[in-house]
Amino acid sequence: MQHAIFQSFINNAIAVLQESTDMLGLAIAGSWITHETDSFSDLDLVLVSTTKISDNPEQMKAVANQLGTVLSAFTGEHVGETRLLICLYNNPLLHVDIKFLTLDEFHHRIENPVVVWERDHQLTNIIQETQAVWPYPDYQWIEDRFWVWIHYATLKIGRGELLEAFDFLGFIRMMVLGPLLHIKNGNQPRGVRKVETKLALEDFAELRKTVVPMTKTDLVAALWKSIKLYEDLQNHLFDANITLKEDAAQEVKVYLYKVEKM
Structure with a gap:
């Protein structure tokens, strides 16, 4: 059913776009490529034109409005992609991302x-x-930051800012643990997207241990688990070209232990 709704939207978009000589093509990315769309999917469109549209958000919205009834639309600065217009359409209710290229x-x-x-x-x-090139994380970039991030989360726990620490664990899963586990499992590093189905059961079980109630004891345990999981992934993925921050790791572990005992 959802595929039919998407196809109807696409057919209408094609009919609109082909009327403009400035428009050169329309393509669909995301789960459409792998035939994994379902009733909860969004639609990822790539719209190619002769004229550069992405430097004018109002023009981007004007094009989007031609394709259907837009309830709300905004550009993708929060995901680092200003050429992206994120749209919520009505009749039917659809989340449609349009990248203007x-x-x-x-x-x-x-x-x-x-x-x-x-x-x-x-x-x-x-x-x-x-050739299309999927962006993979820089292991050195992660290693340079990981122990600072763990220390930051430990500070928050020590101060009693448990919600901040709880949220920060989600950040670590998104930026570090999820992508590295995906790579270990032969997947594209898409944060924590689809980890429930794309990771080996034992890997997902280990990641799941970092999702805990918002108490000091549980959050500290989740940080220790995050450290153990990260170091296991280091051993599995990193080569000799990665400079490990061993002194930082040692000092942060000592500090986390102190906070745990407070």
Whole structure:
């Protein structure tokens, strides 16, 4: 049923876009590529035009409004992508992300979307001639930050800011543990998305141990678990080119132990 709703929206979008000579093509990314859309999916569109639209949010919204009834729309600064317009449509109620690209920008992709409409095979030719590159985390970047982040969470627990520490554990799962576990399991590092089904059962069980009630005892235990899981992932994924912050690790562990005993 949801696929039919999506297809109806796409068909309407194609009919609208092909009326403008500035529009060059429409493609669909995300779960559409792997045929994993379901009733809870959003729709990830890639809209390619001759004119650069993404530097004008009002123009982006004007195009989005042509495709259906927009309840709300905003650009994607919070996810580091200003070329993205995040839309909530009505009749039917749909979450639709529209990425506005020029033909030159389409050369640089993290995945190959499904082209549903184009002029003169321009998108298809680019896909055939260039390679999509999914961004993988920089292990050194993570190692340089991990122990500072654990120390920060420990400070919050020590001060009694338990909700802050609780939220920060979610950040560590999103930025460190989730991506590294995905890589260990041969998946694209998409934070904690679909970890329930994409990780080996034992790996998901270990990650699940970092999700705890909001008490000092439980949060400290979750930090220790996060440390153990991270160090196991270090051993599994990191090579000799990664400089481990061993002194930082030791001092942070000592401090966490002190806070645990307070």
